[in-house]
Amino acid sequence: MPESPPMSLPDAYEAFADHHRESSLLQSCASLLSWDQETHMPKGGAGNRAQQLTLLSGMVHRRQTSEEYGELLAAAEDCGLIADEHPAAAANLRVARRDYDRSRRIPPALVEEKTGATVLARRAWVDARANDDFPSFRPHLERIFDLSRQIAEAIGSESGDPYDALLDAYEPYATAEGIEAVFAPLREAHISLLDRILGSDRSVDVRMLHRDFPQRAQAALAREAGSAIGFDFERGRIDETAHPFCMAISPDDVRLTVRYERDFFNPAFFGLLHEAGHGMYAQGLPAKQHGLPAGTACSFGIHESQSRMWENLVGRSRSFWRWCYPKAQEAFPEALVNVAEEDFYRAINEVKPSLIRVEADEVTYNLHIMLRFELERALLSGELDAGDLPGAWNETFEKYLRISPDNDADGCLQDIHWSAGLIGYFPTYTLGNVYAAQIYEAAERDLGELEPQFERGEFKPLKEWLNRNIHDHGQIHPPRELVEVVTGSPPHHDALVRQLESKYLRS
C-alpha cells in the first residue's frame, strides 16, 4: 500500500488542537517545576514553588474549562472527522470532550474546597503517621471522602456509583464492578498461591542483598541496565529523590528518579527498571500528536503495565539475571563475590507477607492493593465509617496476608494517596500487573519466547513491540479496548495468575 499523502485537517480542528497543545505546553512547564521540587530545589524555595505551581495549574485549568475552549471544541466536532479516517483526530476530540464536560460539571467552589482540604490533610497525615495517631487524621479523612463524594456526584456516572466517577480520572471508562470482576478471582488465586508458598519449607537467604553497595556502582549498574532495556539517555536522565517517580516534560525529555540505599540492593535497581518502564512509554508516545490526547498515555493502569513489565516480568526473571549477574558481580565484587547466581535470583524473588505496600513482593503486592480498593469503596459509599478504618484495615490485612500491623502508622496511615485526595487511584496498580501479564503473553505470541532473548541481553524486540503495540497508540483506544486489541482478550486475571504460579510453584 503506498503511503497516503499527509491529509490536512479542517481549520476548526486545528484551532482546537492549537489551544489544547498550548495548554499542554503550559502544563509541561509545571511538570519541570514539580520535578525540580523533588530533586534539586533548595529548602527555601518551597513557598515560591507552591505559588508558581498554583499559578500555572490555575491557568491551565481556566484555559481548559473556558467557554472559549468549549466553542473551539464544538466547532471542531462539527467537522465530522470520523475514527475510521482520522483515528488520532477523532480520539483527540472524544477525550477532549469527556475531559471538558467532566471538569465543567464540577463546581469551581468544590474544587477549591478540596484543594484547601488536601493541603490541611497532607500536613495532618504527616504528623499522624509520625506519631501513630489515627484519631488526629480521622476528621481530615472524613472531609476528603465527603468532598470527593460531592465531586463524584457532580460528575455523575452511568452506573450511579460515585466511585466510578472518580476512577474514570485514572482509568477512563473503567467501573468498580468491572474491576471487581477481575479482582475477585485474582484475590482468591493470590491467597491460595501465597498459602502454598508459605506452606512449602523452602527458605530464602536474602542477607547478600543487604551488604555494602556503594552508591556510585549502584548508579552505574542501574544506568547500564536502563540503557540496555531501551531507555534513551539522549532524551532523558536520572536524578536522586526521596520518593521515586518518572516525569515526562516531553517525549524527548523524560526524567527518571531513584533512591539509593547503601545497604540494600533492590530499591535503586528495581526502582530504576520500574521508572524506565514508565519512561520508555513516555519516550515512545507519537511525536506528531504531542500535546494532544493521542500523544498522551492511555491510562494510569496501562502506564503501570509498562513499569511493572520491565521491573518484574523482565527484571526479576531468571534469564535477565543470566545476562546481568556478571555485571552485578563486577560492580559489587565484595558484596557478591561468593554468591551464586541462583541464590541471588531467589533472594530478589523472595515472597514474604509484609506490612508496607511499597516494599511488597510481586505476589503479595496485589493483595495490598485489593485491600485498599475494597476499603476506599466502602469509605466512599458510607458503608464504612472513617473511625472504623483501622479495625477494618487490620482485619482484612490478616485475612489476605496472614499477618497484621500492630500500629496504624504501618497500617492504614502508610500511604499518601487518600490525604492527597486520590481516590480511585489504587486499583490502577494491580490493573497494571494484570495488563502487563496479558501484554507479555501477546508479545511472546508475536516474538516467540522472550527469556532466551533476555539471556543474550536482547531487549530491543520487546521494547519495539511495545512501541508499536502500546506506546504509539496514545489514547486512541480506551484502556480496556487497547488491551483487547493488543491481546485479543479483555482485561482478565488468568495470565497474571498463570505467570505467578509458574514462576513461584514450578521453579
Add this chain to the structure above:
Amino acid sequence: MPESPPMSLPDAYEAFADHHRESSLLQSCASLLSWDQETHMPKGGAGNRAQQLTLLSGMVHRRQTSEEYGELLAAAEDCGLIADEHPAAAANLRVARRDYDRSRRIPPALVEEKTGATVLARRAWVDARANDDFPSFRPHLERIFDLSRQIAEAIGSESGDPYDALLDAYEPYATAEGIEAVFAPLREAHISLLDRILGSDRSVDVRMLHRDFPQRAQAALAREAGSAIGFDFERGRIDETAHPFCMAISPDDVRLTVRYERDFFNPAFFGLLHEAGHGMYAQGLPAKQHGLPAGTACSFGIHESQSRMWENLVGRSRSFWRWCYPKAQEAFPEALVNVAEEDFYRAINEVKPSLIRVEADEVTYNLHIMLRFELERALLSGELDAGDLPGAWNETFEKYLRISPDNDADGCLQDIHWSAGLIGYFPTYTLGNVYAAQIYEAAERDLGELEPQFERGEFKPLKEWLNRNIHDHGQIHPPRELVEVVTGSPPHHDALVRQLESKYLRS
C-alpha cells in the same frame, strides 16, 4: 521613633501590584526552565524547551504591555503615593511606568523580527567562531545592529543618541556620554598602569595553578568559601554548566553555576565567588517587595559590582588568602604542598594582556570592555561599517593591550552578546568594577579596615553592610543615585584606579 503601624495602601495600587507580581511569578517559571536548560536538560529536550520559553515570555510580555495593565498602572498613579511617604510604592510605579512606556513604544513586529534575527545570528555566530569566518557572520551583525537601531529610535532618548535608548534597559538613566566621562580617564589610567606593570621586570610563576585539582576537592573548597562569605545554601545551590551564571528563582531559591577545569584552579574558585556575589544580592533583596521593582536588583552595573567585589576586592586580596590558603593546601595537598602563600597570591593576581575577555585579569579586563563599548557605539551610529569591525578591533586592541589577535575567532567573534542582540550591555561590566571600588571604600569608612577582618575569616560585617546599603534598596534608587547615596559621590573612576595602583604598584 516608635515603629509606625503597617500602612495599608490604596486598592488601586494593590491591584497594580498584584498584576505585576503575577507577571514576575510567571517570569520566575521561565527562569527555572532556563536554569535547567543550562544545567540538567538532556540534549533531546531543546526543541520543547524553546517552545516553553517562547510561550512563557510571550505571556509575560503580553501581560506587561496590555491595555488592561496600562489602566491598572494609571489608576495606581492617581493615588498620589509620594516617595517621601511610600518610597517602595513610588519606586514601583516609577519603574513600572518607564518599563511600560518603553515596551509600548516598540512595534511588536520589530520585536518579533529581532527575535527571529537573533536566532539566526546565534547559529551563524557559533559556526563563524568555530571556523574563524567573520564574513559569514557579517550580514547577521549588520542586521542585528540595524534592527537594534530601529528599536532604539522607536524608544527614543533624551539625548537623541540611540545608544542611550538601548543602554537604559541594562543601566537605567545612564547615558553613553556619562559613561564615556568615567571611561576616558579610566582608560588612560589603565593603559598607563599596564605599561608600568609590564615595564617592571618582576615575573610571576603561575605554573602551580595548572597542576592537578581534583573536581571533588574544588567543589568542596568553593562551597566552603561561598558559605563563609555569606551565601545561604538553605536558599540556594551550585550546579555545573558550560558558561557559569547565577539565576534567582526567588530570593529564597538562588542557583549558582560553576565550571570546573581539572588542570586550572581559577575558573571554578573565582567563578564561584563571582556568582556568589550575584547570589547574595539576589538573596538579600527585600522579601516584602518580591515580584516588584523595589524587590528587584537595581541595574546590571550594580549587580556586577557585587560579583566583582567578592571575586576581586575580597577574593583576590592578600588577607583573604591568609585565611583561605591553609584550606586550599589541605584540599590540594599534592598541588600546593611546596607553594608559599605569597607565590600563590602573586600567581592568582598575575597581570598579563591576553586575547580573551573572560580570561582577563583585573587590570586588563576593563580595557577589553572599553574597546567593546567604543566599537558598539560606532557600529550603532553607523560610523563604523560592520565589514570594518575586524580591522578596528585589532587596531584598538593593540593600542589598549599592546597585543592583538591574529584571527577573528579570538578577536571580534569571541563574545556571544552581539549575536544575541545585547547592545549596550558591555559597559555594565566595567561600571560594576567602578561601583565596586567606590562601594568598598564606603564600607571601610563605616566598618573600618576590612582586610584584617578577612584575615580572620570575618566576612559577615561586609556582607551585612551590603545587605543594608545596597540589596535592601532594590530599585528604590536608580543606579547613579544609589552610588551617590551610598558613597557620597556619583560614579567616578578614582577609587578603582587608586585601588588597582595600590595593589599592583606598591605590593
